Amino acid sequence: MIYQRKINYYETDGMKVVHHSNYIRFLEEARIKLLDDIGIPYKKIEESGIMIPVLGINCTYKHPARFDDIIEVDVKIKDYTGVRLNVEYTITNKTTGLPVLVGETKHCFTDLDMKPISLKKVNPQIHEKFQGECN
Numbered sequence: 001m002i003y004q005r006k007i008n009y010y011e012t013d014g015m016k017v018v019h020h021s022n023y024i025r026f027l028e029e030a031r032i033k034l035l036d037d038i039g040i041p042y043k044k045i046e047e048s049g050i051m052i053p054v055l056g057i058n059c060t061y062k063h064p065a066r067f068d069d070i071i072e073v074d075v076k077i078k079d080y081t082g083v084r085l086n087v088e089y090t091i092t093n094k095t096t097g098l099p100v101l102v103g104e105t106k107h108c109f110t111d112l113d114m115k116p117i118s119l120k121k122v123n124p125q126i127h128e129k130f131q132g133e134c135n
Helices: 022-037 042-047 124-133
Strands: 002-006 054-061 070-080 084-093 099-108
Touching: 002 022, 022 042, 022 054, 022 070, 022 084, 022 099, 070 124
Parallel strands: none
Antiparallel strands: 002 070, 054 099, 070 084, 084 099
16 A cells, blocks of 8 residues: 655754654554555544554665655555564655655554453454455
């Protein structure tokens, strides 16, 4: 799935490039859009008593993006076990054609008290949708 967005001026720093911390936000925006596109909006997940906290993030920055550039985030599920979820990202600057970032986020599933759960047991419908994205 490709998520596209325009870089805002306030997302840039004194060097006139996107501040590195903003890329984490872009990854989250893309991940939320991916969940919408596969039919399990994050709001619906939370309403069913499930949380998907971030356990780790790994990013490698390639080329900077700047104000007014358009970026495309290619986001896909890399691994899913029912208890853990890994999502991979490639950001490309549509304006320049240059690669901007490659990264991965690692997640688990928990109840509202942050106790780890298995989606297969707790919500088989959501489990099957995630499973379907891995085939």
